[in-house]
Amino acid sequence: MLNTDQKFKGIDQIDLLIDEAGLNGVKRRERYPDRKFYGFFCSYLPEELVLAAGMQPLRLFPSSIQGTPAELPAYCCSLAKGTLSLAKPGNYHDLAGYGFVHTCDTMQCLGGIWQNVVSHDKSYMLVPPVMLGAPGAAKYFRIEAENLLAALGRLTQSSPGNSEIAAAIKLCRQVRQLAGELDQLRPMLPSQLVSALLRAGQVMPREEYASALQNALPVLKEKAEEDGTRKKLLVTGAVLENDSFFTMVEELGGRVAADDTCTGYRHFIEPPVKEETANLMQTVINRYIEMPPCPCRNRGLDTRLNYLASLARRRGATAAIILIRKYCDPHAWDAVPLARGLRDAGIQALVLELEGADVGGQERTRLQAFMESL
Structure with a gap:
């Protein structure tokens, strides 16, 4: 049993994390004036290197209300359009830099446009190997990461070395271990609560996040309660900003028992260490090579399907929902074979397309009909 002080502290920290998730980094200058933030878009950009260079990784999210910037065509995803719409008026002027990852043609083009429209000297495009298990992929990824670290060092006028990388690895592993404890509670906590608590870890300083989540977990574990009336679901997809x-x-009587979205637990997964290496940069890269791949990366034709099917079974999920943002080509291409493969494995699947993260009547109708069919 927790004492009164522990409960109050834990509840206070939960409220803080929910607040941070709702703000999505908007009040970073007010709340953390002494911190330098580095904007990033993809979970394949190594947070360890940003931290080693003395900055805090800040995932950039679009706003719910957005237009189409003149620099982008209308058939771009809302993530690209929304973040550029926020950047042009100067909402990100305080950021020390911007990190892009080559995940699709849209993000590659956005990186180039960003340099011309937002900042010509603070953007960097990381190009990890598409085939993560290919011969030479690890070496190629390491060289890319070394070039990224050098670029990050130039932004902060520093020369991060092994001691800084080691400290960053230790902090990231602490954050991921705590996020893993939270994810284990997912079937016993409201889905939107767990989603918010995980997203907070992508928009606030990592030390503060680790401290807050560590204090919040005892209260969350005490409140966790299995609800046998809810249908357990696996959800996979790209970025969800709310x-x-x-x-x-x-509201429809479901519970997200497993979250494979880019902003869910997949962002925090720390795969088991196959072997320790004296090369700290290789240690960093090994984590990103071994993490469950998204549709933008490949470790084998059936790796993603097998991982999701196994995850669904472990969490007792009766079905899977595959979320794709409109005009997100990699996830759209992945959705058809993934849905077919899950159904062949005995897991019902629904492909649900969203314009952004907000859902409305049409999505509710489809989701309700699907859940009633389970």
């Missing part, structure tokens, strides 16, 4: 979808799942 909890609208997760709230709808709960």
Whole structure:
């Protein structure tokens, strides 16, 4: 049993994390004036290197209300359009830099446009190997990461070395271990709560996040309670900048028992260490090579399908929902064979397309019909 002080502290930290998730980094200058933030878009950009260079990784999210910037065609995803719409008026002027990852043609083009429209000297495009298990992929990825670290050092006028990388690895592993404890509670906590608590870890300083989540976990574990009346679901997809979808799942009597979205637990997964290496940069890269791949990366034709099918079974999920943002080509291409493979494995699947993260009547109708069919 927790004492009164522990409960109050834990509840206070939960409220803090929910607040940070709702703000999505908007009040970073007010709340953390002494911190330098580095904007990033993809989970394949190594956070360890940003931390080693003395900055805090800040995932850039679009706003729910957005237009189409003149620099982008209308058939771009809302992540690209929304973040560029926010950047042009100067909402990100305080960021020390911007990290892009070559995940698709849209993000590659956005990186180039960003340099011309937002900042010509603070952007960097990381190009990890598409075939993560290919011969030479690890060496290629390491060289890319070394070039990224050098670029990050130039932004902060520093020369991060082994001691800084080691400290960053230790901090990231602590954060991921705590996020893993939270993810284990997912079937016993409201879906939108877990989603918010995980997203907070991508928009606030990592030391503060680790401290807050560590204090919050005892209260969350005490409140966790299995609800046998809810249908357990696996959700996979790209970026979700708010909890609208997760709230709808709960309203319809569901529970997200496993979250494979880019902003969910997949962002925090720390795969088991196959072998320790004296090369700290290789240690960093090994984690990103071994993490469950998204549709933008490949470790084998059936790796992603087998991982998701196994995850669904472990969490007792009766079905899977595959979320794709409109005009997101990699996830759209992946959705058809993935849905077919899950159904062949005995897991019902629904492909649900979203314009952004907000869901409305059309999505509710489709989701409700699907859940009633389970």
